[in-house]
Amino acid sequence: MQHINYSIDTDGIAFITWDVANSSVNIMNEATFGEFSIAVDMATADDSVKGIVINSAKRDFISGGDLKWFLDYDKSKEDCFEMLMKTHHALRQLELSSKPVVAAINGLALGGGLEIALACNYRIMTDHPANRIGLVECSVGLLPGAGGTQRFLRMLGPQKAIEYITQAKKLTADQALKDQLVNQICKPEDDINALAKAWILQNPEVRQPWDDKRFVVPGTPNGIGQLSGYTEFYSVSNAMAYKTTHGNMPHIKNVLSALYHGSSTGIDNALEVEARYFVDTLFTKETKNIIRASFIFIGDAAKGKAKPKGFEHAKFKKIGVLGAGMMGAGIAYESAKAGLDVILKDVSLEGAERGKGYAATIEQQKIEKGRSTQEKATVILDHIIPSESVGDLKDCDLIIEAVFENEDLKNRVTKETEAVIRPEVVYASNTSTIPITSLAKASSKPDKFIGLHFFSPVDRMPLVEVIVGKKTSDETLAAAIDYVIKIRKVPIIVNDGRGFFTSRVFGKFVNEGITMLTEGIPPAVIENVAKKIGMPVGPLAISDEVNLKLMLDIMSEDPTLTDFEKELEKIISTIVHTHKRPGKKEGKGFYDYPKGAKKHLWKEWSTIYSTVEDYDEEEIGRRLLFAMVIDAYKCLDSGVLKEAKDADIGSILGLGFPIHTGGVMSYIDYIGAQKFKDYAAVLAKKYGERFQLPESLLQRIEKAGTNRMFYKN
Known part of the structure; x- marks a missing residue:
């Protein structure tokens, strides 16, 4: 085997050692987990084997699933479900073998790596400040797919399981021991494999707690999820999740559903529930966008992949x-x-x-x-x-x-x-x-x-x-x-x-929000719609943070202002000088900032700009996003940016652009290039040339047809 080392010592202890070839870390994919499953079969079928230690030959235990493999996954949903059920079968084989199994966790055990450890009877973790365990799949738009939701639920109860999984918490050895996710911690200099072996020899008979017919999921009445109080708990959890994500993150909703439905049945049915929700999640465009942007693009950028070739590493003291x-x-x-x-x-x-x-x-x-x-x-x-x-x-x-x-x-x-x-x-x-x-x-x-x-x-x-x-x-x-x-x-x-990329593009978001206020759209609607589409803060609130007076100073020095922006400059000047509302620093902007009290929108805006009753929330959201997307493309088209992925990275990390869309350039494919073109034409007709697409973008859309414009997956 290329990725898994298998050996049996003189005392009959089988060691299944992860050592993925040509990689600095151990990752789970079809090839590596396939070999692991073969090793599990060998150990459980061999009567001479008294127990099993799962460990790592690398610095870390197992760093999780291979996200590039998931992004490029091109098989059917049925094939994906079958693959997951094979994974569950292999891990259940460990649990049901009656042979004690110990996970010797060094370094990191994240995502699928921790899921393998959870299927073991006993977990020993090396106590080092850098070491962490956690189900972190939600940080990349996925949910645990190798039993993590159901084993966490049965070990922690629903409240902590929801918190730890949806927040992708990484726990230290001490925290993991306190929550009983690991059973023992040891010093870095200790022989963790010897400790694992010693436990096996002292505990020849084992059984997972959830395989006891009398087992009850912690925090549930008699283990049945539909009884009074428990359903209400999940209803509140769903409502809180929606308040945070506005329904834009299907993986969060699916985590809650997998936990809820998995809590009212036995472990084997619960694992099938998890597998179905994982498949449903993996095949959403939101998950693909999050994996591509947050893991691959941002990950590569953080490693300095954009650095010009041929230069020694610069050292700074x-x-x-x-x-x-x-x-x-x-x-x-x-x-x-x-x-x-x-x-x-x-x-x-x-x-x-x-x-x-x-x-x-x-x-x-x-x-x-x-x-x-x-x-x-x-x-x-x-x-x-x-x-x-x-x-x-x-x-x-x-x-x-x-x-x-x-x-x-x-x-x-x-x-x-x-x-x-x-x-x-x-x-x-x-x-x-x-x-x-x-x-x-x-x-x-x-x-x-x-x-x-x-x-x-x-x-x-x-x-x-x-x-x-x-x-x-x-x-x-x-x-x-x-x-x-x-x-x-x-x-x-x-x-x-001028304005480089982020300052320039973010200005379009702010400008559109202020413009809508002058059109009579209620400021609370503008702010709430901005959050609903996935922006972290509304355009009026961020204008107060930046300071309208500073925005005026910048605009006054910009010789490239369009006619629309020149009119907007006059509007902002009136707000600052006539209405005396420059921003948060002065306590008065689009919001009032009373000392010792919560900020609130200034109540007089409706007397300055007559409020309209007939407005379209979808159009408000599209205007805010399209304004940024169109200008971001102009940055790419003019050479301010070299690659589309830089626009996506910059918009997510610098502007808070909704990550489920993949970023400003991915957004065009997210809603569909032709649909983007048609909607932009409607906005241009109603609101002016700032929504008119550049000719080169129209040509790209025409050439792409039904295919994606910027990325294969």
């Missing part, structure tokens, strides 16, 4: 961050977490100290939540050195400028800093709107000048736009990507242009 406001402080904090020394420079030492204080506040919050310790926080904070002197930057390996969004100020800071740093040092600007080529004119080395556009708050937002100016060298680009990967962010490469 000390970086300089210019400007200790929220963005600069956040960049300094993330860099310090990655082990880099950071000179955090501001115009005054007091300002720089405040920036370090921002990092200290984040660490204190983590300590209070039990997610860090004072010792770890001290190590991170010691990496941040506040400064008011440009001379302190002389030994830095990278400079990141994060001063106020003013071109003259940025140019002045560039010249001042370049006077003290080494010629080979890369200089990056965190600008969100000003073209890098324009800013690079102030530099004596434009080939070393690049944009690194972080998102606020930096400690929670994973995306970084790496902006390439006209004279930025590939060597500089490669070094910038190495830095982004070093601090565990996700880079996408964006060519220069």
